[in-house]
Amino acid sequence: MSAPTVYDVAERSGVSIATVSRVYRNPGSVRDRTRERVLEAARELGYVPSGNARGLASRTTGVLGLCFPDYADPDAEADAEADSDADDAAMLYSGQIIRGMERAARRHGYALLIAASLEGGPESLVAEVAGPDMPLIVTENGIATADDTRRVACYTGALNEVASAIEDGLDVRGYLAWSALDNYEWGSFAPAFGLIAVDRETFERTARPSALWLGSLGRTRELPRTAG
Known part of the structure; x- marks a missing residue:
């Protein structure tokens, strides 16, 4: 029947x-x-x-997707330079973000689909779940490092992956670098995520070379290719 x-x-x-x-x-x-x-x-x-x-x-699904690094999995960030306390703080922070997103989604009548990215990248997972018609936004992408050349390399790789996703037909609507300023991260002011350095004694703000580099990309709209 x-x-x-x-x-x-x-x-x-x-x-x-x-x-x-x-x-x-x-x-x-x-x-x-x-x-x-x-x-x-x-x-x-x-x-x-x-x-x-x-x-x-x-032509709507009523589902929002969230893909984030799995800090508890050793394969998620093989080159991470954080100790266990920093890992715990990162997990707590991501948990707060997830809870906030889930509550906001529920208030607006959406469900939240959550997936953790492991070593090898989330691109196949995102492509499989989202398909070519679901809009995507990359949020809070960056690196905590005192070596600004590593920050440029991080953004270069990430932006090229975004460009590849667009070329593959995914509807990428935005990319948000993390972050504009060094700020309070993972329980301290030590992690240097910012494109702009902040002196915590004088509060003087200084644009790092990576900020000027990223600004030039916005003006020229030319994407540098990764080495090799």
């Missing part, structure tokens, strides 16, 4: 299929008596609305 459909529910409750659809998509737009009649018919038939079908009809 085939599963009941929206047509079966409409026939049993004596309404149009559009009304059945509104009961599930926007219940407040349907009169109470009609809504209860539709829901009762659905219960009797064992009808379950298909989220996938609704997504295909509206």
Whole structure:
């Protein structure tokens, strides 16, 4: 026996299929008596609305995806130079970000799909989950280092990966470097993530060469290629 459909529910409750659809998509737009009649018919038939079908009809999924480094996995950052305390702080920080995103998504009627990236990169995972039609934004991408040449190398590699993703057909809407200023990270002011250095005694701010380099990319819109 085939599963009941929206047509079966409409026939049993004596309404149009559009009304059945509104009961599930926007219940407040349907009169109470009609809504209860539709829901009762659905219960009797064992009808379950298909989220996938609704997504295909509206070209939306109702799902937001979050891909982040798995700090607890030794393969996530093979070249990391952080001690266990820094790892614990990073995990706590990422947990706060995830909880905040999940609450915000829920308030706006979205679900949050979470995936951790391991060694080898998340690109295949993101491509598989998102597909060519889901918009992507790269957030908080950077490196904590006192060697500014490493920061330039980090951004060079990341921006080239973004360019490759766009060439492969992924809908990348934005890329956010992390961060503009050195700030309080992982329990201290020690990690130097910033494109701009901050003297904590005088609060003087000094643009690092990487900031000037990134600014030049924005002006010329020319992407440097990675070595090799």
